[in-house]
Amino acid sequence: EEEDGRETMFGAGAEECRLILERVLAAKWGHYKRLSNFFAAACPVMGLPLPDPSGTTFDPMAGTKRAMAVQMFHRASHVVLAKHGNTSETAKLFASKRKPFSALQLVHELDDLETSVSAKSPRRRRLTPNQRSCCSGKAYNWEVGVAAGSAITVSASASLAAGGFNGWDGNTCHFRTANVNEFCVNWDFGFDMDGPLEVEASIARGFFKSYGDMLGDSAYVGGSVCFILCVGGSVITNLQGQYIGETLEFGFGLPGVDFEGGVCKCIPTGNQYAKTFYNLKPDCPSGCFPEDATVETPDGKKKMHQLQVGDHVLAVNDAGEAFFDEIYFFGHADHKAMSPMVQLQIQELGSNSSLELNLSPDHFLHKCPKLLPCLWKEAEAAYAAAVPEEAYVWTANAGATELKLGRVLLNRMVPKQGLFNPYTLSGNIVVNGVAASAHSSWVLDHFVPEALTKYLPATYQSIFVVGRWIYAVFGARAADVIGVNNPQEQTPWSAYAVALSSIFVACSPFVVAVFLKSRSGKL
Numbered sequence: 006e007e008e009d010g011r012e013t014m015f016g017a018g019a020e021e022c023r024l025i026l027e028r029v030l031a032a033k034w035g036h037y038k039r040l041s042n043f044f045a046a047a048c049p050v051m052g053l054p055l056p057d058p059s060g061t062t063f064d065p066m067a068g069t070k071r072a073m074a075v076q077m078f079h080r081a082s083h084v085v086l087a088k089h090g091n092t093s094e095t096a097k098l099f100a101s102k103r104k105p106f107s108a109l110q111l112v113h114e115l116d117d118l119e120t121s122v123s124a125k126s127p128r129r130r131r132l133t134p135n136q137r138s139c140c141s142g143k144a145y146n147w148e149v150g151v152a153a154g155s156a157i158t159v160s161a162s163a164s165l166a167a168g169g170f171n172g173w174d175g176n177t178c179h180f181r182t183a184n185v186n187e188f189c190v191n192w193d194f195g196f197d198m199d200g201p202l203e204v205e206a207s208i209a210r211g212f213f214k215s216y217g218d219m220l221g222d223s224a225y226v227g228g229s230v231c232f233i234l235c236v237g238g239s240v241i242t243n244l245q246g247q248y249i250g251e252t253l254e255f256g257f258g259l260p261g262v263d264f265e266g267g268v269c270k271c272i273p274t275g276n277q278y279a280k281t282f283y284n285l286k287p288d289c290p291s292g293c294f295p296e297d298a299t300v301e302t303p304d305g306k307k308k309m310h311q312l313q314v315g316d317h318v319l320a321v322n323d324a325g326e327a328f329f330d331e332i333y334f335f336g337h338a339d340h341k342a343m344s345p346m347v348q349l350q351i352q353e354l355g356s357n358s359s360l361e362l363n364l365s366p367d368h369f370l371h372k373c374p375k376l377l378p379c380l381w382k383e384a385e386a387a388y389a390a391a392v393p394e395e396a397y398v399w400t401a402n403a404g405a406t407e408l409k410l411g412r413v414l415l416n417r418m419v420p421k422q423g424l425f426n427p428y429t430l431s432g433n434i435v436v437n438g439v440a441a442s443a444h445s446s447w448v449l450d451h452f453v454p455e456a457l458t459k460y461l462p463a464t465y466q467s468i469f470v471v472g473r474w475i476y477a478v479f480g481a482r483a484a485d486v487i488g489v490n491n492p493q494e495q496t497p498w499s500a501y502a503v504a505l506s507s508i509f510v511a512c513s514p515f516v517v518a519v520f521l522k523s524r525s526g527k528l
Contacts, residue, residue: 025051041080045088048081058082135168137451139178139282140289144169144216144250148187149208168278171216176286181216183277191267207235207256218249219271226266229254237263244268293337293365293445295346296423298436301403303329309425309436310340314490315481318427319401319435321371325381325408327401327435333476334484336426336445338491343422347389350415351439353400354378360400360411362439363421366390367446369462371433373397378410385459386442392416399440408440425491430473432466
């Protein structure tokens with residue numbers, strides 16, 4: 006951040022940390038054959054009191070890591086006592102400080118860190134659907150409706166579910182939900198086989214800026230296309246013309262294209278439910294890289310926040326070869342966000358150099374299935390938080406097509422600035438010299454068993470096929486129109502429309518085949 010010319014903000018305790026660091030750097034350190042001897046020297050230098058050695062006995066049968074760590078700190082206390090004697094000055098090394106802290110607390114902190122990032126027992130917080138709605142910063146509704154008329158139609162709909170985000174208060178999210186009814190007066194024109202009288206039944210999914218925006222009077226414009234299956238969408242504004250949301254609509258009908266608009270009134274029915282989720286924001290999934298992460302381009306290295314759709318970056322193909330691939334959209338490109346990320350320290354095999362990769366806990370990384378070297382074709386995807394130390398991953402650089410194996414030396418959590426998730430056509434990207442997936446947690450992760458999460462990146466890659474078609478036809482300018490270029494703070498509804506249209510494309514051949522067989526009497 007200082008290199009980029011921005012003022013760096015430090016948290017509480019920064020001055021105390023700096024003083025401790027200066028003492029550590031100034032201390033004269035020896036060679037220690039035992040950890041207890043090292044901590045006997047290190048804890049007094051750092052101002053951290055050791056356990057009181059009086060009345061302490063050792064258990065030579067201690068077998069767990071926690072029990073052995075406790076024994077180690079008690080041994081360090083006896084080392085200090087034997088070296089300096091039982092004096093008033095020595096007693097201060099065992100006395101509690103104004104801020105109670107003992108070396109034994111390090112055991113608890115290590116346990117907490119291990120449970121948060123260990124692959125042996127990854128404890129990823131499973132958010133409820135209501136919490137996920139709050140994290141998305143949107144309110145949603147599902148509704149079924151009917152419409153009848155000619156050029157002017159009248160429609161009514163009832164919600165299956167309506168509710169969601171209603172505002173942030175710091176890290177606390179306010180959630181609301183209720184049943185709602187909506188009545189609309191519409192106009193439409195188009196080209197279809199319905200004839201002058203139009204009767205429709207449909208199901209729609211609405212996305213709103215907040216629960217409050219869902220209620221009251223609104224206006225909309227949109228359109229739909231049908232070929233047995235129908236898919237459509239609309240943009241919703243309040244009566245002052247301010248954008249408040251959008252809808253995606255699905256149904257069945259005869260082939261045709263329609264354009265429509267209208268005014269609507271949405272009112273709640275029955276009781277409204279309110280819920281407050283305290284300190285939720287730190288647990289919201291992000292699936293991104295920080296702004297200071299670097300990638301290789303044909304013109305040299307670039308930082309993540311400098312990238313745009315259409316840029317070529319180093320990636321990895323299915324054969325495990327490094328090549329320059331195109332970015333076709335951004336899932337996130339938020340310069341302001343501050344979030345906890347996993348930091349991996351990786352050492353290339355056969356080299357003394359190490360690499361550092363920072364990414365969100367729910368971002369996917371390629372690793373060997375076991376803690377043993379393997380081939381690229383054997384790689385499996387895992388959440389970054391679930392990549393254990395000693396695991397093997399792949400490194401790459403622009404000067405060679407072949408990948409190299411690297412071993413994870415450290416997995417820890419750190420705060421980082423920025424959330425950037427560039428998607429390449431291949432679905433892979435090399436960041437800070439490490440081969441990673443372009444994909445992260447999304448709509449299926451909370452429903453898929455943990456044993457099947459390794460297949461999610463390939464599934465998401467298939468879902469985004471329509472997005473790649475759009476990029477192939479219209480190029481980088483399509484990302485600007487849809488709203489998925491850098492910068493962006495929230496994924497726009499149009500991006501979800503592209504993803505859902507991929508499912509529509511996949512299902513259409515099956516539906517058409519069933520329709521044709523039913524018409525021919527063979528079904």
